[in-house]
Amino acid sequence: MTETVGDYLLQRLRDWDVQQVFGYPGDGINGIVAAFGKADNQPRFVQSRHEEMSAFQAVGYAKFSGEVGVCLATSGPGAIHLLNGLYDAKLDHVPVVALVGQTARSAMGGSYQQEIDLQALLKDVASEYLVEVNVAQQLPNALDRAFRTALARKAPTAVIIPADLQEQEYTPPEHAFKQVPSSPPSTPRAVVLPPEDELAHAAEVLNEGRRVAILAGQGARNAAEELARTADTLGAGVAKALLGKDVLPDDLPYVTGSIGLLGTKPSYELMRDCDTLLIVGSNLPYSQFLPEFGQARAVQIDIDGGRIGMRYPTEVNLVGEAKATLRALLPLLSHKTDRSWRDTVERNVADWWSTLRDQALLDAAPINPMRIVHELSHRVPEDAIVTADSGSSTNWYARNLRMRGRMRGSLSGTLATMGAGVPYALGAKFAHPERPVVALVGDGAMQMNGMAELVTIARYRNLWQDPRLVVCVFNNHDLNQVTWELRAMGGAPKFEESQSLPDVPYAEFAKLVGLEGITVEEPGDLARAWDVALTADRPVVLDVHCDPELPPIPPHATFDQVKSMTEALVKGDPNAWHLLVQGAKTKAQEVLSRSR
Incomplete structure (x- = not known):
């Protein structure tokens, strides 16, 4: 033929x-x-x-x-x-x-x-x-x-x-003029290292620092061990860019969690108070969440010289692969005997996790969305892959989900497009059919295209050794992140014709296409629903009815953001009173955590 x-x-x-x-x-x-x-x-x-x-x-x-x-x-x-x-x-x-x-x-x-x-x-x-x-x-x-x-x-x-x-007959290239051959497929991996004098300069800057902060991005993923040793040597805290959330586990006491618009309070404090910054494999676009310009001496490590030194005025730029560069740098670093900075970082982290727990357990109508991820964190297998979509649910993925063990996680980071959570989960299942996968998806993204891809999940589920794929829908009948952005950035109340979503029975739809579906309307039922979903013999859709008025505003919200949201409420936001009550209760837990 x-x-x-x-x-x-x-x-x-x-x-x-x-x-x-x-x-x-x-x-x-x-x-x-x-x-x-x-x-x-x-x-x-x-x-x-x-x-x-x-x-x-x-x-x-x-x-x-x-x-x-x-x-x-x-x-x-x-x-x-x-x-x-x-x-x-x-x-x-x-x-x-x-x-x-x-x-x-x-x-x-x-x-x-x-x-x-x-x-x-x-x-x-x-x-x-x-x-x-x-x-x-x-x-x-x-x-x-x-x-x-x-x-x-x-x-x-x-x-x-x-x-x-x-459809034409294939003819290979010949050893002839204007024809170009190709060698057999191969994937050689080069180890790129900075020059020794630049490594020495970087070590000098880091050794002189008294309060060192590390920002790790997805480019540091293959260097987890070296990153942890560097942090221990320097007595540093480690904040993670959102795409690097799975670089280091969150059960390390000096890991402050996510940074940026969806970031944590300890990460904000780490950057606010440090005098030295080491950036490894991150191109975080929000420079306002990094130290004030001139406050910190900075070193950056990145494999791509075109993306280095473009977010912060770094003193030393090391173009190199993260793992190899940190390995070369470690022998040049001095172990810091004064651990007061590290002790402060670890205390802030411990207080923050207590605050998040208390916030997640607050009553809401009907279910607190933070509690959805809080309960998952206690149950998610250590080899799970978690995908997230774009929306207010992303805040709870970024802040409340504790990475541990071999867990992986990702989302549409820089484009921040809606609709990637469920297809990412499918891609994860084909990459690792032996591992459980969880997708955290807002109802807007689910209606946009997630429901259709449940059909794809049903079609291919028998190919996967581990049958567990849980799609958790944050069902609040609202395009919630945009609603909050209208309030916090534009000072405008919720525009219901634009923001409100039709009611869809996601769990019932899942059953129609051959999956399992569980509807959760009471907070007391949430933990058991996760237990059932994470032990099921087939993919499961969790349809969790949750409160749209839990503010996803970061703990380091600016005065302008608070002022804009207040203006939105004064202008007649349809849920103003409930929003104020829920917001006040949530922020109160941060105040109480500082007084403990």
């Missing part, structure tokens, strides 16, 4: 050890879809309900596996649908390869059906590498370079293959 370009494409994907391709069919990729059939579905074609979900699933897979995620879409609308997920990969620095069909070459330029300028469409999101393959001999080099670039640059890349070419 003649090997087509589509056949060879799948063979090359197998050579790259691609286990699954997340996609949706269409006539612009008929030749590739037919090749899946001839190849006995190797790699596996994972059919989502929408190409945007395919891209998010590829991003989730890449984040949790450390390998390239691959997504596939047809020409025209299929390619357009990929964009949001690919931008999520671009902004969070995730290796994804997008394979996209195109109108047949003979019809290009003729305003043919579904013909759009794909290179113009994709050139920003796939700026690191974008190519259209127009002859078979191009394919090996184009595809290999897409993979190698995605891995090396931690970025999405795209390969466009016209529909008619997919």
